[in-house]
Amino acid sequence: MNKVSNQQRRLADLLGKVAVEEGMNRTAIDVVEVFRASAPTSRAPIVYLPRILIVGQGRKRAFLGGETYVYDPNNYLVLSVPLPAECETEASPDEPVLLLAIHLEQAMVGEMMLELDESVMSDAPTPRGICSTPMAPELAGAVIRLLECLEKPTDSRILGRQIVREIVYRVLQSEQGGALRALASRDE
Numbered sequence: 001m002n003k004v005s006n007q008q009r010r011l012a013d014l015l016g017k018v019a020v021e022e023g024m025n026r027t028a029i030d031v032v033e034v035f036r037a038s039a040p041t042s043r044a045p046i047v048y049l050p051r052i053l054i055v056g057q058g059r060k061r062a063f064l065g066g067e068t069y070v071y072d073p074n075n076y077l078v079l080s081v082p083l084p085a086e087c088e089t090e091a092s093p094d095e096p097v098l099l100l101a102i103h104l105e106q107a108m109v110g111e112m113m114l115e116l117d118e119s120v121m122s123d124a125p126t127p128r129g130i131c132s133t134p135m136a137p138e139l140a141g142a143v144i145r146l147l148e149c150l151e152k153p154t155d156s157r158i159l160g161r162q163i164v165r166e167i168v169y170r171v172l173q174s175e176q177g178g179a180l181r182a183l184a185s186r187d188e
Contacts, residue, residue, distance in 0.1 A: 007140040008056070008073045014147035015056035015098035024101070028156035031164055032146070035099040041089040048085055048130065050104040050183055052171055053077040054143055058097030059090040062130065069132040076139070078171060080104070080179040081129040100143060102164055109180050112169060131176040139170040 019025060019034035026033055043063065053060075059072040064085040071077040091097040146163040149155040172180045 007137060007144065010144055011054075011140060011147065012056035012073065012098060014144060014151075015100060018147060018150050019098050027150050028153055029146075029150065029160035029164065031103040031105065032150070032160070033101045033103075034150075035101060036096050037089050037091045038093045038096040040091050041087075043086050043088040046085055046087045048079045048083045048087075050081060050106075051077075051079050052102040052104065052167065053079070054100045054102075054135070056098040056100065058095060058099075060097060060099070061088050061090075062086070062132075063088075064130060069130055071132055074135055075132045076135055076171075078131050078133060078176050078179050079129065080183040083129050085130070100147070102167060104168070104180070104183055106183055108165065108168060109172065109183050112165070112172060113181060116172075128179060129182075131179055133171075133174055133176045136170065136174065139167065139174070142166045142170055 015034060018027065019036040022036055022038060024033050024035045037058070043061075046062075048062065053071055054076045055072050057073065059070065060077075062069040062071070062077065062085050064083060069077060089097050142163060146160070146167065149159050149163055168180070171177065
């Protein structure tokens with residue numbers, strides 16, 4: 001089994017330990033929630049909030065403007081603005097959807113861009129408010145560390161926000177980082 005598959009299995013195992021209740025659940029880290037769904041849901045309206053959504057097991061699809069965005073163990077979803085869309089879930093009691101949601105904070109992204117000495121270029125194409133992106137091993141490693149951190153209250157309190165910051169950094173540096181740059185430049 002290759003490294004990515006081992007990471008995927010570890011990520012799903014850890015999420016299964018943390019996401020024990022059905023639905024969206026808070027964690028000890030204020031910007032992190034976990035989700036479990038043990039039954040499929042058909043396509044239905046939803047309002048997505050600015051988040052990074054990482055699936056450890058199962059599959060979800062978002063539908064917006066004739067486009068379909070799949071997020072599963074191989075692809076994560078980035079939402080930089082609130083969006084009304086439709087969503088469906090592939091899940092079963094034997095293989096529930098297990099998902100990690102990180103709420104995006106405009107201030108954190110803006111601060112990180114300043115540290116990177118980056119700005120939003122006005123001539124750059126306008127990024128989409130939603131994108132599905134392949135999971136890189138570096139990002140998967142950071143997510144695993146975050147999930148391990150969630151198992152220990154002291155680790156969550158001391159290390160949690162720093163690991164979230166690393167995850168946001170990894171997404172910012174990915175091919176879809178433009179969506180996060182747009183979030184940082186949005187007027188409040």
